[in-house]
Amino acid sequence: MEAMAGELERLRAEREELDSRIRLLESQFGASLTPAGEGDAAGTGAGGGGGGGGATACPIRRRGNGFAAADGLPADMIYRYSRHLLLPDFGVEGQRKLSQSSILVVGAGGLGSPVALYLAACGVGCLGIVDGDDVELNNLHRQIIHKEAYVGKSKVKSAADACREINSSINVMEYHHTLIPCNALEIVRKYDIVVDATDNLPTRYMISDCCVLLNKPLISGAALGLEGQLTVYHHNGSPCYRCLFPNPPPVAACQRCSDSGVLGVVPGVIGCLQALEAIKVATDVGEPLSGRMLLFDALSARIRIVKIRGSSTVCTVCGENSAFTQDDFQKFDYENFTQSPMSDKSAPSLDILPGSARVTCKEYKRLVDNGERHLLLDVRPAHHFQIASVSQSLNIPLSELEEKLQMLETSLKDTTDASSSDKPPSLYVVCRRGNDSQIAVQLLREKGFLSAKDIIGGLQSWAQDVDPDFPVY
Ligand SMILES: [Zn+2]
Numbered sequence: 001m002e003a004m005a006g007e008l009e010r011l012r013a014e015r016e017e018l019d020s021r022i023r024l025l026e027s028q029f030g031a032s033l034t035p036a037g038e039g040d041a042a043g044t045g046a047g048g049g050g051g052g053g054g055a056t057a058c059p060i061r062r063r064g065n066g067f068a069a070a071d072g073l074p075a076d077m078i079y080r081y082s083r084h085l086l087l088p089d090f091g092v093e094g095q096r097k098l099s100q101s102s103i104l105v106v107g108a109g110g111l112g113s114p115v116a117l118y119l120a121a122c123g124v125g126c127l128g129i130v131d132g133d134d135v136e137l138n139n140l141h142r143q144i145i146h147k148e149a150y151v152g153k154s155k156v157k158s159a160a161d162a163c164r165e166i167n168s169s170i171n172v173m174e175y176h177h178t179l180i181p182c183n184a185l186e187i188v189r190k191y192d193i194v195v196d197a198t199d200n201l202p203t204r205y206m207i208s209d210c211c212v213l214l215n216k217p218l219i220s221g222a223a224l225g226l227e228g229q230l231t232v233y234h235h236n237g238s239p240c241y242r243c244l245f246p247n248p249p250p251v252a253a254c255q256r257c258s259d260s261g262v263l264g265v266v267p268g269v270i271g272c273l274q275a276l277e278a279i280k281v282a283t284d285v286g287e288p289l290s291g292r293m294l295l296f297d298a299l300s301a302r303i304r305i306v307k308i309r310g311s312s313t314v315c316t317v318c319g320e321n322s323a324f325t326q327d328d329f330q331k332f333d334y335e336n337f338t339q340s341p342m343s344d345k346s347a348p349s350l351d352i353l354p355g356s357a358r359v360t361c362k363e364y365k366r367l368v369d370n371g372e373r374h375l376l377l378d379v380r381p382a383h384h385f386q387i388a389s390v391s392q393s394l395n396i397p398l399s400e401l402e403e404k405l406q407m408l409e410t411s412l413k414d415t416t417d418a419s420s421s422d423k424p425p426s427l428y429v430v431c432r433r434g435n436d437s438q439i440a441v442q443l444l445r446e447k448g449f450l451s452a453k454d455i456i457g458g459l460q461s462w463a464q465d466v467d468p469d470f471p472v473y
Pocket of ligand 1: 240243311312315318319
């Protein structure tokens, strides 16, 4: 019996191997199997939808042979997805719908990783992945689709390769650029369902508007710190993002993972749930989270589901009298509307001080080398200061600065006492990226610390321009 089981196992493995070779060959002849100009073949679809590909639907790869029955699933699909087929509520019909669906995942980061992996594994017909960024080492703790070998390479390529390694029978489309109003309509239009796995406010509004204009359900997720949330917009009468938030929140209320941190598993949990909702919408199985929002609190291990209001009749985009057209969409300035950038790379930088109140990192380094008496005030939060700091700097977080001016006064006095010169010590202020330090200098100057100067670009510039060994985070 054991020998027979072994033989069976061996034959199945051999069949899988043959199937995958057949698929590889088929994909090399991809042009004849998929619409002209859209074949992704074995991974050559990079940016395929970004050009003038027109509005054709995302191609779903179909096999020319191996069908078990005229209306049944191909034999290799039956074996691969047998655990799905065994589910009475899902079954052959669910799997067939999945294999005929096309899903676009916007963002190949912490949320997008599990979304793309699960959607590839479970056999969606066509999976599109959009992301303009490259893989960075500090992504890997949560963006589990990427491997170390891909650091410095395109996230989309990395994610698509990982998906193809899991399931070579699906079509994976790569869009290696940031989704923006002038390319969003053309890409989104090719897909049945959109998953928002991005992490910034302007993109959230943009994807929602785009989905309303093209009438696509939107699986929206967010994760920050130790909390996450999830809902399905614009589906079965559920609202769009603008129905819930007609006006963007003030800039100060918007946080990002790169500023506030995120525990790696949290986007993983939300991303898995997004994949689940996408599968439910694609197959019409179960009750999608439309009109409801799931809130996840990792610390207390609590999941709450709250009802949210239905679509608003006065919504400027999906409301009854909305005059918002595709043309308006393409011209809409989402960054200006939300007062925040679409990409981390263009994080907002303040410029509120006169040039005389600022020095570059290199200038600061020179005066340290020249032995100029001074005090370096670091205004980052204490837990940032613990990550890394410049030696001999004094940490008073910006939020506590006003109430701790006495402490600063004392430190300055100590610096004076230790100095042999009569010249009062100068005061330099640093933070992580050079924004908070400007606010601090403005405050300090108002409070009489007239020598306070900002170090331009903060510790990020320090690491870049002066000390390459200084840890970047
Ligand atoms: Zn709306």
